[in-house]
Every structure is written in structure tokens, then in C-alpha cells.
Amino acid sequence: MSATIHFTIDGVEVTGKAGQTILQAASEAGIYIPRLCAHKDLTPHGSCRVCTVMVNGRPQAACTQPVSDGAIVENETAEIKELRRNLVEMLFVEGNHYCMFCEKSGNCELQALAYRLGIQAPRYPYFFPQRALDATHPDIFIDHNRCILCGRCVRASKELDGKNVFQFIGRGAHKRVGFNAPDGLGHTDAAVSDRFVSICPVGAILKKRVGYAIPVGQRLFDKRPIGSEIEARRAKGK
Amino acid sequence: MSHVNKVVIEPVTRVEGHGKVTILLDEQKKVTQARLHIVEFRGFERFVQGRPFWEMPVVVQRLCGICPVSHHLAAAKAMDIVVGADKLTPTAEKMRRLMHYGQIYQSHVLHFFHLVSPDLLFGFDSDVATRNIIGVAVKFPELAVQGVMMRKFGQEVIKATAGKKIHGTGAIPGGINKNLSISERDELLKEIDQQITWSRGAVKIARDYTVEHLTELTAFGSFDSNHLSLIRADGAMDLYHGNLRAIDANGNKIFDQVDYQKYIDFIAEEVRDWSYMKFPFIKSLGPERGWYRVGPLARVNTADFIDTPEAEAARKEFAAVTKGKPNNITMAYHWARMIEVLHAIEKIRDLLNDPDLQGNDLVVTGERREQGVGLIEAPRGTLFHHYRVDKNDQVVMANLIVSTTNNNEPMNRAVERVAKDHLSGVEITEGLLNHIEVAIRAYDPCISCATHALGQMPLEVKLIDHRGNLLDQRST
Numbered sequence: 153m154s155a156t157i158h159f160t161i162d163g164v165e166v167t168g169k170a171g172q173t174i175l176q177a178a179s180e181a182g183i184y185i186p187r188l189c190a191h192k193d194l195t196p197h198g199s200c201r202v203c204t205v206m207v208n209g210r211p212q213a214a215c216t217q218p219v220s221d222g223a224i225v226e227n228e229t230a231e232i233k234e235l236r237r238n239l240v241e242m243l244f245v246e247g248n249h250y251c252m253f254c255e256k257s258g259n260c261e262l263q264a265l266a267y268r269l270g271i272q273a274p275r276y277p278y279f280f281p282q283r284a285l286d287a288t289h290p291d292i293f294i295d296h297n298r299c300i301l302c303g304r305c306v307r308a309s310k311e312l313d314g315k316n317v318f319q320f321i322g323r324g325a326h327k328r329v330g331f332n333a334p335d336g337l338g339h340t341d342a343a344v345s346d347r348f349v350s351i352c353p354v355g356a357i358l359k360k361r362v363g364y365a366i367p368v369g370q371r372l373f374d375k376r377p378i379g380s381e382i383e384a385r386r387a388k389g390k
Numbered sequence: 391m392s393h394v395n396k397v398v399i400e401p402v403t404r405v406e407g408h409g410k411v412t413i414l415l416d417e418q419k420k421v422t423q424a425r426l427h428i429v430e431f432r433g434f435e436r437f438v439q440g441r442p443f444w445e446m447p448v449v450v451q452r453l454c455g456i457c458p459v460s461h462h463l464a465a466a467k468a469m470d471i472v473v474g475a476d477k478l479t480p481t482a483e484k485m486r487r488l489m490h491y492g493q494i495y496q497s498h499v500l501h502f503f504h505l506v507s508p509d510l511l512f513g514f515d516s517d518v519a520t521r522n523i524i525g526v527a528v529k530f531p532e533l534a535v536q537g538v539m540m541r542k543f544g545q546e547v548i549k550a551t552a553g554k555k556i557h558g559t560g561a562i563p564g565g566i567n568k569n570l571s572i573s574e575r576d577e578l579l580k581e582i583d584q585q586i587t588w589s590r591g592a593v594k595i596a597r598d599y600t601v602e603h604l605t606e607l608t609a610f611g612s613f614d615s616n617h618l619s620l621i622r623a624d625g626a627m628d629l630y631h632g633n634l635r636a637i638d639a640n641g642n643k644i645f646d647q648v649d650y651q652k653y654i655d656f657i658a659e660e661v662r663d664w665s666y667m668k669f670p671f672i673k674s675l676g677p678e679r680g681w682y683r684v685g686p687l688a689r690v691n692t693a694d695f696i697d698t699p700e701a702e703a704a705r706k707e708f709a710a711v712t713k714g715k716p717n718n719i720t721m722a723y724h725w726a727r728m729i730e731v732l733h734a735i736e737k738i739r740d741l742l743n744d745p746d747l748q749g750n751d752l753v754v755t756g757e758r759r760e761q762g763v764g765l766i767e768a769p770r771g772t773l774f775h776h777y778r779v780d781k782n783d784q785v786v787m788a789n790l791i792v793s794t795t796n797n798n799e800p801m802n803r804a805v806e807r808v809a810k811d812h813l814s815g816v817e818i819t820e821g822l823l824n825h826i827e828v829a830i831r832a833y834d835p836c837i838s839c840a841t842h843a844l845g846q847m848p849l850e851v852k853l854i855d856h857r858g859n860l861l862d863q864r865s866t
Contacts, residue, residue: 368553
């Protein structure tokens with residue numbers, strides 16, 4: 153069953169397949185919808201809400217909302233952009249995100265999204281939470297200060313690595329990513345070759361002793377803004 | 391009961407950071423002691439604990455926006471030891487050296503042209519309204535432009551090696567993360583001749599000023615002291631690497647060719663309750679006699695020679711003033727600093743012409759160690775970084791002795807000498823204020839670094855009587 157579905161994003165005609173999400177169809181069509189928790193290899197999670205679009209006038213997470221015939225999707229309106237800016241700013245103040253010395257800087261999706269959304273400095277007060285580090289694994293370093301609870305690691309460990317290294321624990325403001333071993337990641341079956349290591353969008357999960365090996369200027373988002381690889385498809389298609 | 395009066399200068403201007411000066415007077419209104427208080431506190435040594443060791447070169451350089459490269463490289467050198475990289479590849483070592491000479495160049499130029507030149511060009515007692523960089527730009531526009539262009543060049547060298555002009559990431563444990571591209575090299579080479587010409591000119595300004603005013607400068611804020619720096623195995627000045635040498639005021643060696651991994655056996659730090667800045671001293675001499683000077687003056691004094699021809703010729707001329715004995719004139723720091731500018735630009739020229747910089751062998755590793763010490767001759771003097779790292783790769787201890795901390799006692803002595811010579815009565819005159827600042831400024835103190843600060847460093851002076859009453863207060 154692969155019925156073709158026609159809808160529009162910001163007035164542009166987009167063709168999707170039944171069962172696809174708006175985010176997937178938009179990406180194939182070369183239209184970038186910002187996202188953090190969504191990843192092409194993972195089941196949609198719908199938690200960060202950064203991919204929120206208006207579908208026939210109602211806000212929906214593009215990563216979980218299926219395409220529907222004749223839908224009118226709004227992606228780049230001033231209202232939605234402001235909503236996304238707010239969401240990303242809240243992520244920044246909720247954790248301890250010190251881009252200036254973070255080794256993920258330049259390769260970080262949160263930072264790149266902030267640049268793309270034109271965030272200069274958060275307008276909300278910083279929480280400065282006290283969060284732990286976990287260096288118990290010989291090859292993987294966990295810095296909870298930078299975790300945005302996107303759940304990519306939780307899903308990647310289950311769905312791609314066939315393990316169950318992470319799980320969310322706690323509720324509300326106390327929610328965090330826990331390990332499947334009380335004494336830390338080093339006591340789980342996590343391996344540095346697991347996909348979860350590279351799938352973290354921020355600097356919360358790092359391969360140890362790599363650090364700043366990629367010079368400034370050659371990092372992923374030094375060269376082009378986040379999303380431009382998706383938008384390049386559209387330019388090519390034209 | 392003896393009574394003490396006190397003069398306080400707060401804040402000190404045209405230096406990097408924030409501090410104040412207190413001058414203590416006895417009942418006869420004579421100066422008994424002067425103190426440069428460092429009133430900022432930062433706490434880097436504590437908050438890096440728990441962070442992964444490879445972060446240190448990038449996080450610790452945030453101590454400072456003036457010479458972050460020095461901290462970047464000192465931490466990287468310590469981490470070289472931790473990762474067992476005992477010998478870097480030629481490309482890595484030379485890229486780091488190039489970065490460092492760029493740093494020495496831009497920092498010294500900033501200090502000399504922007505912060506100090508108003509004192510030298512207009513005189514200590516000239517009108518305060520024009521005794522600043524704007525005054526220099528109006529009266530000596532060519533010189534002001536040179537200062538800006540020279541600093542820019544140093545910053546471009548840093549960008550080409552560290553990735554950014556401020557707070558780059560180039561040096562990593564065991565090496566460097568980039569080489570120098572041909573296009574980066576050629577861009578820098580285009581300007582090198584002009585930069586060398588300007589550097590010669592800067593040496594001449596500092597030399598002429600010192601020689602012309604030798605009599606008054608010899609007395610101004612000066613005192614005999616020990617001198618400490620890194621030194622190359624053959625006795626040459628080496629700003630990037632070497633062993634420790636300390637000499638006394640007459641040039642006798644206190645120790646020589648000491649492996650700095652063992653610095654803790656030779657150097658200790660004293661805490662005094664009125665300053666956040668510690669007082670280092672040579673252990674064998676104790677705190678009373680073991681304090682020493684670091685920085686350009688100390689380095690030119692400790693070096694047997696400089697391995698670049700023009701700077702060596704300038705050093706010989708410098709040494710001739712004191713007949714080959716160590717120069718203990720505080721204001722001679724400026725001349726020594728400009729000799730280093732010339733040395734740095736000669737080194738930059740030589741390195742830019744070295745094909746090793748285009749090599750691709752960038753990083754080495756070896757057997758992991760639990761601790762590492764990294765020393766470098768930062769623009770302001772010897773900089774010590776010492777870290778312990780646990781088996782999980784987390785930093786468990788950091789000890790930083792920064793250049794300005796090493797110069798803590800000498801700056802206090804310089805202030806005391808000036809206060810004794812220039813304070814009359816219980817009023818803080820504009821002249822006294824500026825004379826004190828001129829003496830402190832000679833050391834190019836970086837107070838942000840020294841307290842492991844924010845803001846600028848205006849000088850505040852307070853004069854307090856023997857009962858603790860404020861007699862006078864003045865700030866710049």
C-alpha cells in the first residue's frame with residue numbers, strides 16, 4: 153500500500169506516501185523542518201516539539217503526524233518560528249550548555265538550531281541545575297548537564313543496538329536518562345561501537361579522548377547551517 | 391602601641407583585571423608597607439574537577455581573553471604528559487610554537503602600544519586627559535596604527551594555528567588538530583617584512599626611552615631580585631619549552647636545568663590573608679628571600695643568548711647597560727618585552743618558511759600517566775599548569791601558578807618603592823597615583839588570570855591613618 157498523498161507546505165506542493173510522517177515527506181521533498189528528538193533511523197518520539205507545524209490550522213508534531221491528502225501545512229510562519237525559538241531557548245536554560253568549551257560545539261544540533269533560529273541569548277533565567285557526570289565506561293563519557301531528554305539514545309540502544317542500556321527515570325523536572333546498571337554506564341553492556349554513541353544530538357554522550365580533534369572551520373555546522381543538506385535536495389530536484 | 395596609617399589606590403588602570411593598592415603609614419606618616427590587593431576570585435582550579443582531561447586546554451584558557459593561548463598550550467603540554475606523548479611530531483610542535491609566538495607578539499604589542507606608550511610618549515606627569523591611547527592616536531597616528539596592525543598580525547597567526555583568534559582549539563593532548571595550509575602560510579608571509587620593520591622600530595622606542603632616562607628609571611620602583619624562567623638545554627631563551635633556571639640579582643644560578651615535572655620540589659606558594667593571589671617562592675630560599683621575578687625582564691636576564699640574530703643583537707645591547715649582570719630595573723621590562731617582540735617575529739618568519747608545518751602527522755600517544763605538568767613562558771612570565779587525572783579520565787586536581795602570581799611579591803615591592811619615594815604627606819596626588827600605576831604596569835599584570843575576573847582594572851588608592859580612618863581616596 154503506497155498510495156500517493158498530495159499536500160502543501162507553505163504553499164509548495166509536496167507528494168508523500170501513505171504512512172509517512174509530514175517530517176519524512178518534507179525531508180524527501182527537500183523542505184527542512186527543524187527537529188531534535190527525531191532521527192531518520194529511529195521511531196518517532198514527538199517529545200521535543202521543535203518540529204511543530206500547523207496542519208490545517210492546528211499545531212502538530214511533524215515527526216509523528218501522518219501525511220494526509222489535501223492538508224495545508226505551515227512550517228516557516230513567524231508564529232511557528234517564534235514557538236521554536238522559545239522551545240530551544242528553554243532547552244538551553246534548563247540544562248548547563250556551555251558551548252564555548254563544549255567539544256560538541258560546531259557539531260551540535262542544538263547549537264546549530266539556535267544559530268539557524270537566530271537565537272542570540274536566551275530570554276529566560278538559567279536554571280543552573282546540579283547534574284552528574286558519568287565516566288565509568290572506559291570509552292564513553294556521559295555529561296547529563298547537556299542532556300535535552302530527546303530520548304535518541306534510549307531508542308537507538310533498543311532499536312539499533314539490540315540492547316537496553318538507557319531508560320527514562322523520574323518525572324517532570326526530575327526526569328533524566330538512567331542506565332541499566334546502578335553503578336554507571338561502565339557496568340552495562342554498552343560498547344563504544346554502539347549507534348547510541350554517535351546519535352546524541354548534543355554533547356551529552358561522547359566518545360572519550362576524541363575531544364577537539366576536528367579543527368574549527370571543518371566541523372559539521374561550520375560549513376553550512378543545519379538543515380541545508382535537506383534543502384540541497386530540493387535545489388537539486390529543481 | 392604602634393599606629394599605622396594607610397593609603398589605598400583603587401582601582402588600578404590600563405592593566406588587565408581589577409585590583410587596588412593600600413599604602414600603610416606609620417605615625418610619622420612614613421610608608422611602612424605597600425600592598426597590591428587582588429580582589430577578584432575565580433576558582434578554576436576547583437570547578438574543572440570532574441571534567442574530562444582532554445577538555446582542559448579549551449576550558450582553562452577561558453581564564454583570560456588576553457593570552458588564552460598560553461593557558462591553552464600549558465594545559466595541552468600537561469596533557470601530553472598524561473597521554474604519554476613525550477615527543478610530539480615536528481608538525482605538532484612547530485604549529486604550537488607558531489601559535490605561541492603569535493600570542494607573545496600580539497600580547498606584548500597590545501601592552502606596549504595601547505597601555506604603556508602614553509606614559510612613555512607623554513611622561514608620567516603629563517595631563518591625564520591625553521595620557522591614553524586616544525592621545526597617542528591624535529599625536530602619533532602612525533604609531534597607533536602600527537600597534538593595531540601588529541596586534542592584528544599576531545591574532546591572524548593564532549587563528550591560522552588555533553582555528554580562532556580567541557579561544558581556539560588547536561592544541562590537543564599529544565599534538566595539534568591542524569597543519570598550516572599553503573594559503574594560510576602565504577597570507578601571513580605577505581606581511582612578514584613589514585612586521586619585522588615595525589618590530590625593530592618598537593625595540594628602538596623602548597631602548598631609546600630607557601637609555602635616555604636611565605638615571606631616573608634605575609631608581610624608579612626598582613630593587614634587586616631573583617629571576618626565573620624556562621631555558622633551553624643550551625642556555626638559549628625558549629618561550630615555548632625548556633627546563634627551569636633561577637638566578638639571583640647578581641646572576642648566580644640558584645638552580646638550573648630543572649625538569650619542570652618536579653617543580654613542586656623547587657617552588658612553593660604562600661597565602662596572605664589580604665589577597666586572593668598567592669605568593670610563590672623558591673623553596674630552598676624560603677618566602678623571605680625566595681621570591682623572584684618572571685616575564686620579559688627575567689627571561690632576558692636568565693638567557694645566555696637568543697637564537698635569532700636581531701633579537702640577540704638587541705639583547706647584547708640590553709645586557710651592556712648593566713655590564714652583563716642581571717638588569718633589576720623595573721622599567722627595563724618594556725625594553726626586554728620589545729626584544730621579545732623582535733624575537734617572536736623572527737621566529738614566526740622562520741617557522742612560516744619551514745615545510746614541516748604542512749605535515750600531516752599531527753598526534754602521538756603513549757602510555758597513560760596519572761598526572762602531568764605543563765609549563766610555558768607566557769607573555770607575562772612562567773605559567774605552571776599541573777593536573778592529576780583518575781583512571782576514568784576525570785581531572786581530580788588542578789594547580790595553576792600563573793605569570794602574574796609569580797610576579798606578586800615584585801609588584802608589591804615596586805609599589806612600596808614608588809610610594810616611599812613619591813608619597814609626601816597624607817594626600818594622594820595625581821602624580822603619586824600614576825607613578826604607582828606606571829610601576830605596576832611595567833609587569834603587565836593580568837589579574838584575571840592571577841585569581842583564576844571580569845571587567846577592567848582601574849586603580850583605586852586609599853590612604854588610611856594609624857587608627858584605621860580613611861584619610862584620602864582616589865581612583866583613576
